[in-house]
Ligand code: PEP
């Protein structure tokens with residue numbers, strides 16, 4: 393039976409082979425945890441998910457820019473007030489630079505509030521001379537080599553760490569943290585580079601002037617949120633509504649437990665605040681869909697995108713907008729075949745292709761992929777991930793990425809899209825605003841305006857997963873993109 397004709401259910405993926413599957417020794421304990429998760433409330437609502445579909449259609453039409461960013465993998469220990477606010481502050485600063493230069497709204501898709509799973513190239517790894525199961529992320533096992541047996545209780549813990557993170561972010565955003573009236577609160581203090589600080593200050597001053605002007609001529613009729621203004625006040629609407637939470641959909645049993653059937657929410661999805669909450673399907677007679685309620689946007693990794701496997705089967709049935717990682721091993725026919733399965737009705741805003749070839753390989757793959765998709769008539773958002781194809785091991789043994797290669801891949805991506813009449817709609821970055829106790833940024837990627845060398849990597853290397861751009865290096869990318877789109 394072809395994928396399209398087989399009946400889909402939240403558990404139909406179980407009939408297929410599953411890449412990156414985790415073997416739990418205690419199936420009974422796993423069942424109990426999954427039952428519990430399936431009775432807990434949704435983390436995000438169908439209304440928010442529907443709104444995102446519209447926002448992504450706007451990105452596709454060139455009316456907005458997509459920023460997908462955050463940690464490679466979050467850890468339970470890093471779920472702290474400081475880490476969450478510095479990450480949100482960095483995403484806001486990055487967006488402000490882009491909006492200011494490109495004059496385009498930014499749809500912010502945070503790799504946050506549930507990004508705990510980690511795909512691995514091998515089930516086993518050698519630690520201090522002994523073979524142990526690989527670390528698969530905090531939702532599966534522990535980083536400590538003595539804690540590698542998959543423990544289902546970690547899934548429950550992932551649910552609660554995700555909801556705690558979401559609760560704090562939603563609180564931050566509704567109490568004025570995102571207000572355009574004080575971007576200096578978004579941790580500009582992190583930026584030590586004088587030139588970068590000056591550039592950012594220039595934007596903030598320009599923004600203050602613009603807000604003053606708007607207030608004077610009466611455009612801003614409402615007071616800022618923190619002064620009792622409504623959600624419609626200037627500086628709030630865009631920043632408040634364009635927040636999205638995204639995770640790599642890797643652990644299918646967990647995703648299944650978070651999948652719920654709802655009637656499609658009614659109302660105008662482009663208006664903040666409307667539509668209202670969807671009603672659970674059993675109480676409504678209108679069209680029903682299954683939503684993954686663990687994140688607004690979930691994506692399929694480069695290692696789990698096999699057409700006849702479980703991940704594609706699960707993803708094809710959910711209503712959420714989805715991402716698909718596209719690397720150099722993806723064939724052109726295979727890419728179109730995948731789009732036919734996950735988006736048979738060619739709906740706008742449904743699929744985002746996140747390309748990640750590496751600076752050396754993008755020239756031989758991207759154009760063919762774009763042309764094949766153009767010919768198929770599939771509407772997609774194209775996003776450049778300049779991180780995952782540019783990872784290498786430094787002589788010290790630390791995993792790193794070269795800032796120059798990251799810029800090279802973004803530049804090539806912009807050029808190739810333009811040359812074939814397509815558009816790069818956004819970027820997917822692994823970055824962090826995290827600081828150590830002395831207030832210094834992490835040192836995981838080499839280069840950037842701070843000129844980080846390989847020898848300096850070990851100074852403050854904090855990632856237990858892929859190397860991330862630090863605050864300054866991220867703003868460097870933001871300024872480069874902002875300059876490009878200004879033209
Ligand atoms: C990721 O985005 O962290 C990831 C694992 O990417 P990919 O599947 O492209 O390797």
Ligand code: MN
Nearest residue numbers: 464465822858
């Ligand atoms: Mn990664």
